[in-house]
Amino acid sequence: MSTTTLSHDEAHHHDAPKGWKRWLFSTNHKDIGTLYLLFALTMLFLGGASAMLIRMELFMPGIQMLDPDLYNNLVTNHALIMIFGAVMPAAAGLANWMIPMMIGAPDMALPRMNNLSFWVLPAAATMLILSFVVPFFPGGGTQINTGWTLYPPLSVQVGMSMDFLIFAVHLLGISSVLASINIIVTLLNMRAPGMSLFKMPMFCWTWLVTAFLLILVVPVLAGGVTMLLFDRHFGTSFFDAAGGGDPVLFQHLFWFFGHPEVYILLLPSIGVLSHVIPAFARKPLFGYKSMVGAMLAVATIGMVVWAHHQYTIGMSLGAVTYFMIGTILISIPVGLMIFNFIATMWRGAMTFETPMLFAVGIVLMFTFGGLSGVMLAVVPADMQYHDSMFVVAHFHYVLMPGAVFGLFAGVFYWLPKWTGHMYDEKLGKLFFWINVISFNITFFPQHFLGLAGMPRRIVDYNMIFTEFNVVSSIGAMVFGLSHLLFLYIIIKTIRGGKKAEKRAWEGAKGLEWELDSPPAFHTWTVAPQIK
Amino acid sequence: MRIPEYQTPELRRKNVRLAWGLAGLALFFLITSFPFWSGIFRVVGTQAMQ
Numbered sequence: 001m002s003t004t005t006l007s008h009d010e011a012h013h014h015d016a017p018k019g020w021k022r023w024l025f026s027t028n029h030k031d032i033g034t035l036y037l038l039f040a041l042t043m044l045f046l047g048g049a050s051a052m053l054i055r056m057e058l059f060m061p062g063i064q065m066l067d068p069d070l071y072n073n074l075v076t077n078h079a080l081i082m083i084f085g086a087v088m089p090a091a092a093g094l095a096n097w098m099i100p101m102m103i104g105a106p107d108m109a110l111p112r113m114n115n116l117s118f119w120v121l122p123a124a125a126t127m128l129i130l131s132f133v134v135p136f137f138p139g140g141g142t143q144i145n146t147g148w149t150l151y152p153p154l155s156v157q158v159g160m161s162m163d164f165l166i167f168a169v170h171l172l173g174i175s176s177v178l179a180s181i182n183i184i185v186t187l188l189n190m191r192a193p194g195m196s197l198f199k200m201p202m203f204c205w206t207w208l209v210t211a212f213l214l215i216l217v218v219p220v221l222a223g224g225v226t227m228l229l230f231d232r233h234f235g236t237s238f239f240d241a242a243g244g245g246d247p248v249l250f251q252h253l254f255w256f257f258g259h260p261e262v263y264i265l266l267l268p269s270i271g272v273l274s275h276v277i278p279a280f281a282r283k284p285l286f287g288y289k290s291m292v293g294a295m296l297a298v299a300t301i302g303m304v305v306w307a308h309h310q311y312t313i314g315m316s317l318g319a320v321t322y323f324m325i326g327t328i329l330i331s332i333p334v335g336l337m338i339f340n341f342i343a344t345m346w347r348g349a350m351t352f353e354t355p356m357l358f359a360v361g362i363v364l365m366f367t368f369g370g371l372s373g374v375m376l377a378v379v380p381a382d383m384q385y386h387d388s389m390f391v392v393a394h395f396h397y398v399l400m401p402g403a404v405f406g407l408f409a410g411v412f413y414w415l416p417k418w419t420g421h422m423y424d425e426k427l428g429k430l431f432f433w434i435n436v437i438s439f440n441i442t443f444f445p446q447h448f449l450g451l452a453g454m455p456r457r458i459v460d461y462n463m464i465f466t467e468f469n470v471v472s473s474i475g476a477m478v479f480g481l482s483h484l485l486f487l488y489i490i491i492k493t494i495r496g497g498k499k500a501e502k503r504a505w506e507g508a509k510g511l512e513w514e515l516d517s518p519p520a521f522h523t524w525t526v527a528p529q530i531k
Numbered sequence: 532m533r534i535p536e537y538q539t540p541e542l543r544r545k546n547v548r549l550a551w552g553l554a555g556l557a558l559f560f561l562i563t564s565f566p567f568w569s570g571i572f573r574v575v576g577t578q579a580m581q
Contacts, residue, residue, distance in 0.1 A: 109546040181553045185546050215557045223564030246576055253564060 016521045024119075027111035028521065029100045032118050034418075036093030037411075039121055041487070043085030046129075048480045050078040055442070055476035061463050071459040072145035077132045079148035080165070083265065084172045085125055087399070090407045091268035092117075092179050095207050097418065099183065101512040101519065102201045104192025104528040109185040117179040124171035131164035147457055149254055152239040152247045156231050163232070166225045173218045180211035180218075187211075192511070194530030198292070201510050202285060205292050206271030209299045213264050216303065217257040224253035248313050255306035263302045265399060267295060269406020270337060273359050275510070276409050277341050280356035281348025282507040287340040294333035294340075301330050311382050320379045327377035331370060338367055353505070354428030358409035361436050362401045369397030372447065387457070390450025396443045408435075408486070415493055416500035420518040423493040431489060434482040441475030 016022055016031075026032055054074055057066045066074070096114065100107055108114045134140040141159015155162055187208050191200065200208075227238040228250065237243020239250045278285045285291065305326035307315065315323075341363050350356070372394040376382050385391060416422050445468035450456075454465045461469065500517040515523050 110550060113550070177554075177557050181550050181557075184553055185549045189542065189546050189549060215553055216560055219557045219561035220564040223561050248576060256564075 025115065027107070027115055029096045029107045029111070029114065030418075030519065030521070032108075032114050033093045033096030033098075035118050036089045036096055036121075039118075039125070040086050040090035040093055041490075043081050043089070043125065044483065045487075047078050047081035047086055048483060050074045050081065052476060052480040054078060055473040057459060058461070058469050059473040060470070061461050061466055063460055066459060067143075068459040069143040069145050072147070072457065073132060073135070073143040075457055076144045076147050076165075077128070080128060080168075083148070083261070084169075085121075085128065087265050087403050087407065088172075088176065089121060091207075091210070091265070091403075094203075094268060094272070094407065094410050094414070095179075095183055098414065098512060099186060099204055099207060100190070101515060101523060102204055102510055103187065103190060103195060104511050104524050104530070105186060105190035106522060106524045108182050109190050110182045113178055114182050117175050117182065120171050120175040120178070124168050124175060127164050127168035127171060131161045131168060134161045134164060135159060149251075149258070150225065150228065151254070152228060152231065152250050155228055156239065163229070166229050169225050170222055173222045176214050176218050180214040183207055183211040184215075192524070192527045192530050198289065199530060202274035202288065202291060203268070203271035206267040206274070206295060209295050210264050210267045213260045213267075213299055213303070217260045217264075220253055221257035224250055224257070227253075248310070251310050251313065252307065255309045256303075259306040259309065260299070260302050262395075262398065263298055265403040266406075267298075269362070269403050269410070270295070272406045272410035272413065273341060273362060275508075276355045276359045276413050277344050278509065279413070279505050279507040280353060280359070281345045281350050283344055283348040284509075285340070286343035286346075287336075290336060291340055294336045297333035298330060298337075301326060301333070305330065308377055308382070311379050312386050324377055324379050328374060331374055334370055338363060338370075353412075353425060354423075354432055355409045355413040357429060357432045358405045358412065361432070362405050362409070365397060365401035365405075365436075365440075369394060369399075369401065373398060385450060387455055388450035389446045389454045389456050392456050393443050393446035393450060396446075400439055400443070405436075411490070413505070414512075415490070416504035417512060417515075417517050417519070419493050419497075420500050420516075421493050421497035422500050422504065423489050423497065427485065427489050427492075431482060431485045434478065434485065438475045438479035438482055442472050442479050443475075445469075445472045445475075 016028070017025075023031060023035060026035070053066065054071070057064050057071055096108065099105075131144060135143045141161055142157075144155075144158055144161050144165060146155045146158065146162075150162075150165070187200070187204055227236070230236040231239050231245075237245040239245050239247045241247065274285050274291065305323055307319065307323045308327040311320055311323075341359075345360075352360070372390070376385055376391065376394055412423060412428055449465050449468050449472075452465065454461055502515065502517055503513040504517060505513075511528060514528070
């Protein structure tokens with residue numbers, strides 16, 4: 001980031017509207033960002049509660065408390081709530097708050113569409129929750145027992161709750177695409193004078209790539225679930241072999257969305273790390289342009305390797321070889337990002353405040369998740385690991401550190417800027433350690449369970465798997481409850497605390513740190529000049 | 532957003548034009564997910580059966 005000449009008049013701003021209208025009709029990027037973050041936090045607890053129920057059931061062999069179909073419904077909803085309800089909206093919340101401040105824009109390019117993007121979400125969440133609740137009512141049909149992948153023919157046979165889920169996916173997709181369009185237009189058209197693309201903060205770059213990915217793959221998922229809807233109600237047979245269709249087609253459509261979705265979840269957190277690590281290592285980010293290149297490579301390759309999720313469907317040797325090589329190739333640009341982070345830390349004057357602890361934790365644990373990903377990419381090995389608890393352990397090691405911990409790092413890093421108060425550092429560190437240790441206790445044993453042959457998405461298991469499941473469940477309870485501490489820290493910080501300075505962190509760089517903490521309702525009323 | 536510098540008709544037109552372009556791209560992917568991808572995957576599927 002280059003130096004700036006600040007000429008904005010921060011006194012010139014309009015007061016924030018009062019009452020509920022401020023939130024319902026908001027076109028202010030900071031307010032909408034706050035709404036996104038609060039929504040994501042709510043869904044995090046909802047998804048977390050379903051995960052804790054899952055782990056309670058798996059505490060011991062035998063059916064403890066959940067009907068098998070209800071268990072499968074919880075598995076389905078846990079994934080959908082966490083991915084579409086928690087992680088994506090949280091990343092969108094960070095984007096809304098930070099992108100205009102980082103690029104010197106007064107707001108998002110299309111503020112009213114920004115309002116729409118958010119307010120579609122509660123409607124989608126209602127549909128999603130209804131899909132879970134409806135089977136409990138008379139005539140509500142069967143539980144959704146497909147998992148988040150919604151594979152036919154099972155998803156064609158499920159009761160009306162599947163229709164709620166399909167519409168929820170449609171609404172979530174509309175929200176994501178609208179938000180992505182807004183972010184791309186903002187980043188391409190609203191940058192301050194002098195801020196070329198290669199002077200743009202890395203968080204903005206990660207969101208530019210993420211937004212393009214969303215625009216390219218979410219419509220394909222929408223197409224897939226629309227065909228599913230037609231198969232269910234309008235007599236088509238896109239996925240019905242008896243009518244000339246092919247159920248495997250849905251798997252291709254789903255994973256054409258589903259695999260890039262992993263990078264959609266990861267990249268914004270990589271963007272957060274690209275700010276946190278330089279700030280606390282007190283060094284510029286190592287290899288800015290190579291990071292951008294790596295990101296573009298990850299996005300491009302990530303779009304064309306989807307079928308590594310489907311090795312067992314019986315593809316030709318040529319096809320699986322292609323998908324295997326392509327998948328393994330992704331580890332090169334991802335590795336480059338990790339090495340850039342390590343090189344940034346190298347010989348830096350590092351301090352370990354909570355955001356940096358999360359950043360270092362991510363580098364270690366995400367790398368571990370990536371390595372088990374390389375194992376899964378290898379076709380003959382994957383034939384053994386497929387649909388086992390090893391896969392569950394793998395993707396939680398990728399998505400928790402890679403996406404969620406990155407978001408935690410971002411929240412702790414920017415919380416002083418948002419609230420004007422420093423959070424309680426001792427509590428922040430305590431949260432980190434409880435969170436990270438319990439995460440590892442939960443998911444590390446699942447590797448062994450998978451290697452020993454325990455299948456995933458199953459309510460009961462053989463007694464030989466008991467010990468590791470007991471350990472995993474105890475870890476999960478601590479892990480789940482630890483998020484109450486996170487909530488407490490946030491509430492405490494909002495309510496008060498040590499006053500945050502403009503530049504809350506000594507090593508922080510970027511336009512956002514030139515603004516007051518908290519920033520005025522309208523910021524950058526005059527565009528900053530980037531030299 | 533009530534800042535004259537950012538309320539020029541040119542910028543607004545530019546923003547809206549780009550937004551429609553991106554929406555068109557999303558629509559293209561939505562529509563082609565029906566015939567195009569199904570055709571591609573049918574070929575892959577046929578090969579897999581051989």
